[in-house]
Amino acid sequence: MAEQKATNVTWHDHRVSKEERCQQNGHKGAVLWFTGLSGSGKSTIANTVDHKLFEQGKHTFVLDGDNIRMGLNKNLGFSPEDRTENIRRIGEVSKLYTDAGILVMTAFISPYREDRDQVREILGDGEFIEVFVKASLETCEERDPKGLYKKARAGEIKGFTGIDAPYEEPEKAELILDSDGKGIDDLADEVVAYLESNGYLSI
Numbered sequence: 679m680a681e682q683k684a685t686n687v688t689w690h691d692h693r694v695s696k697e698e699r700c701q702q703n704g705h706k707g708a709v710l711w712f713t714g715l716s717g718s719g720k721s722t723i724a725n726t727v728d729h730k731l732f733e734q735g736k737h738t739f740v741l742d743g744d745n746i747r748m749g750l751n752k753n754l755g756f757s758p759e760d761r762t763e764n765i766r767r768i769g770e771v772s773k774l775y776t777d778a779g780i781l782v783m784t785a786f787i788s789p790y791r792e793d794r795d796q797v798r799e800i801l802g803d804g805e806f807i808e809v810f811v812k813a814s815l816e817t818c819e820e821r822d823p824k825g826l827y828k829k830a831r832a833g834e835i836k837g838f839t840g841i842d843a844p845y846e847e848p849e850k851a852e853l854i855l856d857s858d859g860k861g862i863d864d865l866a867d868e869v870v871a872y873l874e875s876n877g878y879l880s881i
């Protein structure tokens with residue numbers, strides 16, 4: 679757990695409250711934390727959910743591992759320590775989104791259970807929705823849209839999740855998506871239905 683380094687800093691309360699922002703948005707803020715192997719479907723399903731909610735007039739956004747690693751986290755690699763820091767930072771960023779009354783979808787492998795649980799802990803009750811995008815390694819290798827599994831198998835990438843780096847499956851995910859057996863749109867509908875039935879899309 680990262681320790682606060684800065685001293686002599688003081689928290690400033692916002693003049694506009696989180697509740698007022700949610701009231702104006704017409705729904706609560708929350709984090710949909712998509713986790714799974716590379717190629718399992720995190721980004722595609724998250725962006726499909728984002729589009730469906732946007733079409734309904736909800737205030738949403740998507741944070742994606744590949745994209746964030748080209749900007750905010752471009753100084754991080756794939757060592758266990760760097761992956762932990764990657765997730766810690768995105769956990770804090772996603773909390774800022776929930777404070778703004780936004781439904782934010784994060785699509786990161788986030789392989790370590792402890793890292794995901796740390797994010798859960800800094801969010802309010804019910805604001806962290808763990809979505810396990812479950813696909814077999816075989817399925818992910820068959821898909822391999824970026825050819826990374828092929829490179830990993832050839833030894834050109836070291837420490838690739840699922841090949842020679844671990845992925846710790848969720849034990850208490852709020853949602854488990856069968857990405858081996860169901861299509862993207864159906865899985866996205868499952869996520870939207872979960873949000874609807876659990877009161878996330880209204881005040």
Ligand SMILES: Nc1ncnc2c1ncn2[C@@H]1O[C@H](COP(=O)(O)OS(=O)(=O)O)[C@@H](OP(=O)(O)O)[C@H]1O
Binds near residue numbers: 824835839
């Ligand atoms: N060594 C290694 N292991 C796993 N993945 C790798 C690696 N090197 C590059 N990539 C590409 O980076 C994407 C995963 O980044 P994440 O930030 O989601 O990873 S993590 O949460 O920090 O483990 C992941 O993208 P997705 O396929 O969208 O998951 C990969 O394409």
Ligand SMILES: Nc1ncnc2c1ncn2[C@@H]1O[C@H](COP(=O)(O)OP(=O)(O)O)[C@@H](O)[C@H]1O
Binds near residue numbers: 720722
């Ligand atoms: N449930 C699914 N059924 C069929 N193809 C899928 C499914 N989920 C993802 N795909 C495809 O697999 C590839 C990887 O999906 P992507 O969303 O990039 O995965 P991730 O973000 O987990 O790496 C893409 O070509 C995508 O269209």
